Amino acid sequence: MSGSETADAQIVVDNLVKRFGSFVAVDHVSFRVGHGEIMGFLGPNGAGKSTIIRTLCGLLRPSAGRVWVAGIDVARDPERVREHIGYMSQKFSLYRDLSVEENLRFFGGIYRVPRAELPERMRFAIDMAGLGGREKTLVATLAGGWQQRLALGCAVLHRPPILFLDEPTSGVEPTSRRRFWDLIHTLAADGVTVLVSTHYMDEAEYCDRAALINQGRLIAIGSPEELKHTALGGELLLLECEALGPTLAALRQAPGVIDSSVFGNAIHVLVDNAERSLRELPAYLEQRSLRPSRLQRIDPSLEDVFVRLIAADMVKRSEAA
Amino acid sequence: MRWRRLKAIAVKEVLQTWRDPRSLMIALLLPFTQMFLFGYGVNLDLQHLPICTFDREGSQLSQDLLKHFQASLYFAIVHNVKAYPEIVAAIDRADCRVGIVIPPDFSERLNDSGTASVQAILDGTDDNTANIAFGYAASVVSGFSNDVQLSWLDRQGRTLQQVQPMTVQSRVWFNEDLVSRNFIIPGLVAVIMALVGAQLTSLTVAREWERGTMELLVSTPVQSSEVMFGKLIPYLMLGWLDAAFCLVIAVLWFEVPFRGTLLTLFLTTTLFLAVVLSIGYLLSVVIRSQVGASQIALVVTLLPTTLLSGYVFPIDQMPSFIQDVTYVIYSRYYVTIIKAIFLKGAGISELLMPILFLVVYAVAVVALAARAFRKRLD
Numbered sequence: 001m002s003g004s005e006t007a008d009a010q011i012v013v014d015n016l017v018k019r020f021g022s023f024v025a026v027d028h029v030s031f032r033v034g035h036g037e038i039m040g041f042l043g044p045n046g047a048g049k050s051t052i053i054r055t056l057c058g059l060l061r062p063s064a065g066r067v068w069v070a071g072i073d074v075a076r077d078p079e080r081v082r083e084h085i086g087y088m089s090q091k092f093s094l095y096r097d098l099s100v101e102e103n104l105r106f107f108g109g110i111y112r113v114p115r116a117e118l119p120e121r122m123r124f125a126i127d128m129a130g131l132g133g134r135e136k137t138l139v140a141t142l143a144g145g146w147q148q149r150l151a152l153g154c155a156v157l158h159r160p161p162i163l164f165l166d167e168p169t170s171g172v173e174p175t176s177r178r179r180f181w182d183l184i185h186t187l188a189a190d191g192v193t194v195l196v197s198t199h200y201m202d203e204a205e206y207c208d209r210a211a212l213i214n215q216g217r218l219i220a221i222g223s224p225e226e227l228k229h230t231a232l233g234g235e236l237l238l239l240e241c242e243a244l245g246p247t248l249a250a251l252r253q254a255p256g257v258i259d260s261s262v263f264g265n266a267i268h269v270l271v272d273n274a275e276r277s278l279r280e281l282p283a284y285l286e287q288r289s290l291r292p293s294r295l296q297r298i299d300p301s302l303e304d305v306f307v308r309l310i311a312a313d314m315v316k317r318s319e320a321a
Numbered sequence: 322m323r324w325r326r327l328k329a330i331a332v333k334e335v336l337q338t339w340r341d342p343r344s345l346m347i348a349l350l351l352p353f354t355q356m357f358l359f360g361y362g363v364n365l366d367l368q369h370l371p372i373c374t375f376d377r378e379g380s381q382l383s384q385d386l387l388k389h390f391q392a393s394l395y396f397a398i399v400h401n402v403k404a405y406p407e408i409v410a411a412i413d414r415a416d417c418r419v420g421i422v423i424p425p426d427f428s429e430r431l432n433d434s435g436t437a438s439v440q441a442i443l444d445g446t447d448d449n450t451a452n453i454a455f456g457y458a459a460s461v462v463s464g465f466s467n468d469v470q471l472s473w474l475d476r477q478g479r480t481l482q483q484v485q486p487m488t489v490q491s492r493v494w495f496n497e498d499l500v501s502r503n504f505i506i507p508g509l510v511a512v513i514m515a516l517v518g519a520q521l522t523s524l525t526v527a528r529e530w531e532r533g534t535m536e537l538l539v540s541t542p543v544q545s546s547e548v549m550f551g552k553l554i555p556y557l558m559l560g561w562l563d564a565a566f567c568l569v570i571a572v573l574w575f576e577v578p579f580r581g582t583l584l585t586l587f588l589t590t591t592l593f594l595a596v597v598l599s600i601g602y603l604l605s606v607v608i609r610s611q612v613g614a615s616q617i618a619l620v621v622t623l624l625p626t627t628l629l630s631g632y633v634f635p636i637d638q639m640p641s642f643i644q645d646v647t648y649v650i651y652s653r654y655y656v657t658i659i660k661a662i663f664l665k666g667a668g669i670s671e672l673l674m675p676i677l678f679l680v681v682y683a684v685a686v687v688a689l690a691a692r693a694f695r696k697r698l699d
Binding site: 020054057058059060061078079082083085087088089091092093094095096097098102105106107108109110111112 | 337535698
C-alpha cells in the first residue's frame, strides 16, 4: 500500500522547516499520510522527530513550509486541528497525582466527550490499557507500560481520527511494547490515522510505511519491504570469521564491496552483486590469509537499511561541509 | 469559554491541591500560624515594661514617686538596686529596659525650689520602645508632679482651676482604647490574603510545565481563559475560607471589634483576592518554575503589603515620594477598606474610591494574565 498516492491524505507536510535560532531542527521535510495508515518516524535521538510531531499538533510554529492536518492548515487554525487529534507526548504527561479514573474523567471533560457516552468510553480506555480493577490507583504507582497504555487511552477517549504518538514505547519492556503495537493496529483498523515515532529500529516493521529522519532531514520513506529492497542500494552478505578487525579492513578495499559493518560477532557486507561476490570474495580474502568460517547471502533487516542510510547521509553531509 | 472544560480543570486542581502537602500547608496552616504569630508578635503597645529603680534618697516623697511607677500599667518594677553599676548590668542583661534614678536631694530640692529632676536611663538599642517608654515615664512623673502641686496648692488654700485655666481632653474614636492590636489585625488579614493567594496560584501553571503535563494540555482544544478561570476559582474559594478563618480568629480570639457588614467584607475581599490570585497566576505563566514564581510572588505581594500598605507603618509618615509609590500598591486600598469595615463599620458607599481602585487593578491583572498564557511551546 502506498499512502502517498491516496487523495484523502490526513496529514500533508510540505517543505517544513523549523529553526530554533541558528539551529535547523527540521530541514525541508515533505510527506503525506493517508487515511487509516500507520506511519512510523524513525531516527536517532535529536533527529527532529518530536519537532515535526509538535508542529503537526500546532504546538510549534513552522519557520517555513506548510502543514495540513485533517485538511486544516495547522499554522492558521491550530485550535480547530486540536479537535481532530489525539497526542501522546514523548515525556509522560498524564497527572501522576490523579487516579486512572480521574485522569480519564479530566480528559473526557477537556475534550467534551458527551456525558452519556463518557462511561462507555472510559470503560473502553480502561479495558484497552488492561487497567480493569485499578481505576482508583494513582497513576504515579503504575508501571511504565501501563502508564503508556493509559496515556493512549486518554488520547483516544474522544475518538480522534488522527493520532500522534511520540516515542510511546520508549522505556517500556519488550512484551509491553508488543502489546502497545497491537493496540495501534486495532485503532488503525478502525480507520484512525497514526503517526508514531520510535528509536527502536525493529518497530518500523509494524508500520505501513516508515520515514527515516536524520539531523532534521527525511532520508528515506516507504513500506518496510520497499525500504529493504531499494533503499539499501545493493545486496547483503553475512560473513563470520575469527579476525573481525583485519577482515573488516580488507573488505573495505575489496572489489564490488560498497560497505561493511560489524553486527554482533559477524560482518554485514553490502555488495553490488551478491552472486559474483559470493564467488570472488573467498579467494580475495584467502590471498590475505583470512578464512571466513561462513559467507552467505541474507535478507537485509530494516536496521541494516537504517544504519547504512544514516552512515551514507553523514558522509554526504561531511563532504558538503 | 466552555463550562465543561472549566469545571474539568477546576476539579483536577482541587484534587491536586488536596494531595499536595505543600499546597495544603500554605492554604490551611499558614493563615493560622500567621494570624497568631503576628497577632501576638506585632504589638505596639507597651505594657508592664520591666524597669529597675535606684532610690538614692529613700524618703517618703521618693517612695511615693516609685509607687506611681508601680501603679502604672505601663511599667513593672523588677529590681530595686543599691548602686549605679547594678542598673547598667540589669540593662545589659536585658532584665529591664528602663532605669529610674531618684537623686539623694530629691525632696529637699522639691521643697526648696519647687522643682526636682529624676533620671531615666533608657535602653536605646530599640529606639522605638525607648521613645515610647520615655513618653510614659514622663507622663508618670508629670502625674506625680500634679499630685504634689495639688497638695501644695491645698496648703495654700487655692484650687487647680486658678492655676490651669485650660486643659485638653482628647477622645479617641473607633479604637477607643488605642489598642494597637485592633488596628493591626484587620490589616493582618490583608497580609495573609496576599501571602496565601499569590503563593498558591504561583505554583499552579509552573507545576504543569515542570511535570510535563502542560504539553498535553496545550495540545487539547482547551482555551486559555478556561485554564485561567478553572485554576483561579478553586483558589478563590480557598481564599474565602482563609478569610473566614481570619475573621473568626480576629473577632473571637483577639476580640477585635467588627462593626461593618459581612457582605461588604465579602465583596471587597473577593476583589482583593482576584488581584493577588491573578498576580500569582501571571507569574506562574511567565516564569514556568514553581520556585522562581513563588519567590517573586513573595516579593510582589508580601513585601509591599507589609511595608507600604499602611498596615503597620502609617503612610502619612513616609517620605513623600514613598507616599506616591503607595498609590500603586493594591494592598493599600484593601488595608484602608478592611480597617474601615472592622473599626468604623464603613459600608460600600463610604469606600467607593478604594473599591474603584481595586476593581481597576483586578481587571487589569486578570486581563494581563489571560493574555500571557500561550498554547505554544516556542
